[in-house]
Amino acid sequence: MDLLRRIALALAAPVLAVVFALAVSSVFLLLADASPLEAYSSMWSYGTRSDSLISMVNRAVPLYISGLAVAIGFKMGLFNIGVEGQYRIAAVGAAAVGASVTLPPLLHVPLILVTAVVVGMAWVAIPAVLKVTRGVHEVISTIMMNAISVGLTAWLLANYLDRRSSETSLILSTGLIPESGRFPSLNPVLEWLGLELRTGSNLQGFVVIAALLGVAFYVVVWRTRFGYELRASGVNASAALVAGVNPKAMVLKTLFISGGLAGLVGMSQLLGFSYRYTTDFPVMYGFNGIAVALLGRNHPFGIALGALLFGFMDRSAQILDLEGIPKEIVVIMQGVIVISVVVAYELVRRYRQDQEQRAVTRELAATEGGAGAAAAA
Amino acid sequence: MTDTQLAVDIRGITKRFPGVVANRDINLAVAQGEIHAIVGENGAGKSTLMKILYGMQRPDEGTIAVDGVAQDFRSPTDAIEVGIGMVHQHFMLADNLTVLENIVLGNEPRRGPLLDVAESRRRINELAETYGFPVHTDDLVERLGVGERQRVEILKVLFRGARILILDEPTAVLVPQEVDELFKNLRELKREGVTIIFISHKLDEVLSIADTITVIRAGTTVDTVDPSEVTARQLAELMVGSELPTPETRESTVTDEVELDVQGVTIRTDEGRALIDDVTFRIRRGEVVGIAGVEGNGQHELISALLGTHPIDAGTIRLGDTDIAHWSTRDRREAGIGYIPQDRQREGLLLSSPLWENTMLGHQGRPPFARGRWLNLKGAHRRTEQTIAEFDVRTPNADVAAYSLSGGNQQKLIVGREMTAGPSMLIAAHPTRGIDVGAQAAVWEQLRQARAAGLAVLLVSADLEELIGLSDTLLVIYRGRIVAQLDPAIVTAQELGSYMTGAHAGSEASA
Amino acid sequence: MTSPVESPPPPVTAVRAGFADQLAVLTRFQRALLLAMGGVFLLSVTRFVADTPELTSSGTSGAALRLGIPIGLAALGGLYAERSGVVNIGLEGMMILGTWFGAYGAWQFGPWWGIVLGLAGGAAGGLIHALATVTFGVDHIISGVAINILGAGVARYLSVINYDATTGGGATQSPQITTKIPLVDVPFLAGGDLFGWSTPDLFGWFEDSGWFLLADVGGILKGFTSNLSLFTLIAVALFPFTAWFLWRTRLGLRLRSVGENPTAAESLGIPVYRMKYLGVTISGAMAGLAGAFLAIVAANIYREGQTGGRGFIGLAAMIFGNWMPFGAAAGAGLFGFADALQLRSDAAIQALLLFVALLTGVFAVRAAIQRRVVPAALLAVTSAGFLTWFIVSDEVPRQFVQFTPHVVTLLVLGFASQRLRPPAADGQPYRKGESR
Secondary structure (H helix, E strand, O other): OOOOHHHHHHHHHHHHHHHHHHHHHHHHHHHHOOOOOHHHHHHHHHHHOOHHHHHHHHHHHHHHHHHHHHHHHHHHOOOOOOOOHHHHHHHHHHHHHHHHHOOOOOHHHHHHHHHHHHHHHHHHHHHHHHHHHHOOOHHHHHHHHHHHHHHHHHHHHHHHHOOOOOOOOOOOOOOOOOOHHOOOOOOHHHHHOOOOOOOOOOOEEEHHHHHHHHHHHHHHHHHHHHHHHHHHHHHHHHHHHOOOOOOOHHHHHHHHHHHHHHHHHHHHHHHHHHHHOOOEEEEEEEHHHHHHHHHHOOOOOHHHHHHHHHHHHHOHHHHHOOOOEEEEEHHHHHHHHHHHHHHHHHHHHHHHHHHHHHHHHHHHHHHOOOOOOOOOO | OOOOOEEEEEEEEEEEEEEEEEEEEEEEEEEOOEEEEEOOOOOOOHHHHHHHHHHOOOEEEEEEEEEOOOOOOHHHHHHHHHHHEEEEEEEOOOOOOOOHHHOOOOHHHHOOEEEHHHHHHHHHHHHHHHHHHOOOOOHHHHHOOOHHHHHHHHHEEEEEOOOOOEEEEOOOOOOOOHHHHHHHHHHHHHHHEEEEEEEEHHHHHHHHHHOOOEEEEOOOEEEEOOOOHHHHHHHHHHHHOOOOOOOOOOOOOOOOOOOEEEEEEEEEEOOOOOOEEEEEEEEEEEOEEEEOOOOOOOOOHHHHHOOOOOOOOOOEEOOOOOOOOOOOOHHHHHOOOOEEEOOHHHHHOOOEEOOOOOOOOOOOOOOOOEEOOOHHHHHHHHHHHHHHOOOOOOOOOOEEEEOOHHHHHHHHHHHHHHOOOOOEEEEEEOOOOOOOOOOOOOOOHHHHHHHHHOOEEEEEEOOOOHHHHHEEEEEEEEEEEEEEEEEOOOOOOOHHHHOOOHHHHHHOOOO | OOOOOOOOOOOOHHHHHHHHHHHOOHHHHHHHHHHHHHHHHHHHHHHHHOOOOHHHHHHHOOOOOOHHHHHHHHHHHHHHHHOOOOOOHHHHHHHHHHHHHHHHHHOOOOOHHHHHHHHHHHHHHHHHHHHHHHOOOOOHHHHHHHHHHHHHHHHHHHHHHHOOOOOOOOEEEEEEEEEOOOOOOOOOOOOOOEEOEOOOOHHHHHHOEEEEEOOHHHHHHHHHHHHHEEHHHHHHHHHHHHHHHHEEEHHHHHHHHHHHHHHHHHHHHOOOHHHHHHHHHHHHHHHHHHHHHHHHHOOOEEOOOOOOHHHHOOOHHHHOOOOOOHHHHHHHHHHHHHHHHHHHHHHHHHHHHHHHHHHHHHHHHHHHHHHOOOHHHHHHHHHHHHHHHHHHOOOOOOHHOOOHHHHHHHHHHHHHHHOOOOOOOOOOOOOOOOOO
């Protein structure tokens, strides 16, 4: 099957999903006496401004890492819904550690990142062990851990980590991470490239880390033996078993990697923007990461596109407020995309399988000039 | 009153599937109120015939008459209406529901929206008493033993008014005492006028219970006999065919080095039933040891024991000099144990992955597929292309997904990948199942060459031609035990068949 | 089944073994009753020792009921779906829809209309889940997660377009619901009126006595019989209704069969897809009712985030209850109790530590008798740990209390996984015509 066709098929499902989502959202917009066309066009023109594009990338970064964390689980048929809780408690831990020391930047930043990864892994450890030893389904256990992490984080903030700048502030916060622990902005690079930046736009440097993680994901999953065994386990557990894969070890390793990645989700916010963990640290990256992973079909490139799409939607929706259109329409769009993209992928898969089988049969018949080998079951 | 009408009269049934003729001009005449057994090996066509009789398949040619009336079943519902009930080999019971609930499901006696439990109980107990098998209607099915579950399945069909029962390999999962129970029940059913069609390959049992026996081989009826006039040996011969392929005379390539040494290996279920029992044999380098036996007699468990996917309860397994009984599957594969699985789709392929990823399966840790931790894609492609060429796998290239290949080509790919990986020991389970004759010959030749080069092979197969033609030593497995070690060059059809079907146990002294 | 053990004067261990035998003979109901009584006894002891009357007061148990109902209804929702073989993680999203539509209906048309609309909103969510999983074969978990996202989004969006212009309402909440569903007290037991005549308050009298065990029983029971909303009564009635429906009717049997062995059901002519749709839609309706209860009875308002994860806790309660309605009710009651305590009394929460210590202590003794060394040791250590914590500390941190239900869920799942009995075909995608 030629390349163009392959690309078209790969994009078919997400495009279908987005179109369907736009259609459904149009209904909701009409309910609000708003014009869908106006809404979408203003979203587009706002969203494609240079500062919006930068904002889109910034928003996409944590979504992307979250998508990677979820995707590695999906590749093995595991559902790590706990990314939400893992990234938050990892952020608290990393923020506290980061604010309590001052080291040269080359040590400080890695220390923070490593702390985040370790805490993320630790937080997924309980569901992972429960799954492997007692067969507890990871969906419920990770959801429970999410709730526990909320409470634990709040308690830590309230009792041990509170370093608010002023006593009168209602928002609890960890200490400020000093300059050495922060991640640089990429604005200098953009300026060096000759791009003009609007005031206030700031391309966070963490996007580089995100990209590196994506590359690492690709390399590990498609170029290493471990990745092969991981994919095989997800596709056909019985075949993987006789091929020598140890299922329990696989589950543990995969979940730990997922948890470690989850730990990094909050780092772009922490090291590039707020420099502290506060009670109004952004939420929902965990769940939206699932959406983005599904959209990108668990492939780092697709997930990147999905994350950028969601980032674009989040950013461009801001303009709707000015037009009196509820910007929450975007959340509906995103929700509809999630459901419909999975349905669409399934439909496309069936179509593609059918086509491929026919194509192969045709080609073989042509080369043999007659019926091929018997297709016994 | 004697009915001269046949309960079931099947004439000239033919059924074709792509590439194979499952039934060819089959005739079957089942008298009213008799127990009629149908015997034949796996793949002989018995199941297909029964599926046709039960309405799950439609015949291409031929007629079916039930109680003298011509029938054309479009679905099992039609067959049920006429009074035919089928008890499948794999029970269709919901463990977490009670006996009563399982029996009445879909046909529930009602009182408004309610399930009329009292009425259900009454009718079930009535049936149970009439036919003489008691059941506790309120027990959860999961508590029941296998024999009891079977009785529930039988009651299920009787509840729907079946007068003609089809039992598909009913004794496959029963221990001897349960078999006796079942036969008692069957005789009771017969006394009440129920007609029973009993499919089996266990000749000793069939001889003891049946009134008439029909033998099916290679999709067609071979003969219909009266059990009182025939011995087990003769039956076995009919089943297996008195002509066995003569093995080609060739030089023995068997060396003295023992590659695989299996001693006393046993696997038990949780209840203590032995799935394989005290199995002992050796395979030397350059030797093919064939295991003959009807499917379901422990071959699968034996293979799992050797591969390491199922722990053993007793015994040792030595590969070369080392006891590998506690080794992981990965270590065993890397030590050079190759595996051609019997169910290629379930255990042998990643259907949605390209072919080159499939050739790696089971060998992903070693060159040319990997260098240390890293996959070697070029190496994988090269090896795949080599395999495709050498083993005549019909495919446009190495990148198509495995599901695009026909079954036969999939099998060739699997055989090819195992052989080119240079194993020290190969477990081949039904290696030429579903392949056309030409490809089959090619695979056999490959196996012979590998054997000549020193490969030790364990060959599990239902194809007697394959077993006889390739094996240096022939073992027969029956109910989990090795019951015979035979020389393929001189074994007769009767002997082989009778060991395979357990008839040997209770028959006259050998000639 | 088993006949009682008969033997000459038995040594001590044999007596205990005989007792265990007799325990085994009891029905599930009797065993549950025994457990409940044991629990109340331990609570009494705790109350007495720690001097925290709030632990078993009518105020607390009334709150426990009120807070447990939404969890319980959600658990019922999970039950219907999973009994038909479909996992429903989307209960939270369906509950959100229930809170929104319930509040809207109550605000616009009256409380009973609110209930109807809330039920409908949740059912709509259920229908989408059914469509995705049954017809399109989408993975159950993914569909559930998507519905959670969708539910939150729709609620927020609809709030913005409906409530922004109202007084008291906005993007994250509705205006106050002024109409209410009447409350009742049960006559004679809790002093309710009977035809206008006030009746004695039996349980209240028990409670006020302050005596060991009597006061506790009285307090607990009074909470269950006073200030009951009619909606509460309906909700409570749904539990025996579900038990009756699933285990006594034809339709219920068919639904369950589809969750246990859909292939067998299909072979007997049961319309598998239709049964699954039924189960999942009812599931959504239950979650919708749960949400409506939250908005109309518990809070008199719709507020964003009101559901607070109760959809998931409901699932946990369902698992705790081993996929049975009364078990789910017990689980919901447990979680509701924890919720009520943390709202009302910090001292009582601290007393709970003693309760847990006593409870694990009892189980440790039982495990020791059964000669299960490792569990006995673990439980003994846990018991000692909680006892120490109780003695040493003044209060349990508020944040910890909030996630008590979740910790309990993990513990239940971890310890009891072997004994739990989900429907056999739960979570498996089903394609028509598939045979083994």
